[in-house]
Amino acid sequence: MENNTVWTIRKFTCPHCHAISAFDCIFSKRGNFQGEWYPISVWQCHNCDRAIYLTHQTARNNVDAGRNADPFSMLPATQPSVDSRVPKGVADDFIEAAKDYNIASYKSSAVMARRTIQKMCLNLGATKGEKLHKQIAELKANGKLHSDLADIATEIRFLGNDGAHPEDDGLDEVSPEDAKEILDFTAELLDDLYVRPEKVAAMKKKREAKS
Numbered sequence: 001m002e003n004n005t006v007w008t009i010r011k012f013t014c015p016h017c018h019a020i021s022a023f024d025c026i027f028s029k030r031g032n033f034q035g036e037w038y039p040i041s042v043w044q045c046h047n048c049d050r051a052i053y054l055t056h057q058t059a060r061n062n063v064d065a066g067r068n069a070d071p072f073s074m075l076p077a078t079q080p081s082v083d084s085r086v087p088k089g090v091a092d093d094f095i096e097a098a099k100d101y102n103i104a105s106y107k108s109s110a111v112m113a114r115r116t117i118q119k120m121c122l123n124l125g126a127t128k129g130e131k132l133h134k135q136i137a138e139l140k141a142n143g144k145l146h147s148d149l150a151d152i153a154t155e156i157r158f159l160g161n162d163g164a165h166p167e168d169d170g171l172d173e174v175s176p177e178d179a180k181e182i183l184d185f186t187a188e189l190l191d192d193l194y195v196r197p198e199k200v201a202a203m204k205k206k207r208e209a210k211s
């Protein structure tokens with residue numbers, strides 16, 4: 001391994017303390033494997049003093065390998081978090097879906113995201129045993145889901161494929177993009193159902209207290 005460019009201070013979202021923080025590069029090397037230079041580096045967070053390990057874009061050329069400090073991957077991966085207003089059972093499944101996604105287990109992530117939504121629907125009183133997209137539509141119809149997210153649910157193919165047989169579950173076709181889509185959708189759904197209504201209520205209370 002060779003010494004690589006020691007990059008100057010950079011800004012990353014810290015996976016330890018979750019702050020958008022300045023980082024110092026404290027170690028930077030590049031190795032050569034099968035004709036490709038692969039830069040690696042260790043950085044230290046100004047906010048919490050803990051370290052992260054980055055890999056960078058590989059390059060054919062020794063000089064190019066030192067040019068780009070943008071991370072290709074980061075360890076530890078950012079720990080997913082969920083608002084404390086989301087019920088625990090629902091939140092736990094969502095965290096697992098996000099962790100699965102972070103380690104590129106896309107099928108598992110999609111399954112856990114769908115399970116999160118299933119639990120959420122039951123938690124809100126949707127009819128048991130009904131297809132998931134129908135449960136979401138039901139929650140919209142009875143006013144428990146306030147936004148157009150219910151309509152989006154029907155656009156997410158994987159949510160509709162909840163048949164009784166393994167070959168109907170749509171899992172064999174889950175791409176990384178599909179997994180990201182269902183994970184982002186689930187996060188929005190949780191926010192819409194559990195977080196935003198309480199935020200609005202709190203703002204209203206504050207305003208009424210003032211007047």
Ligand SMILES: [Zn+2]
Pocket residue numbers: 014015016017018019021045046047048049050
């Ligand atoms: Zn930190």
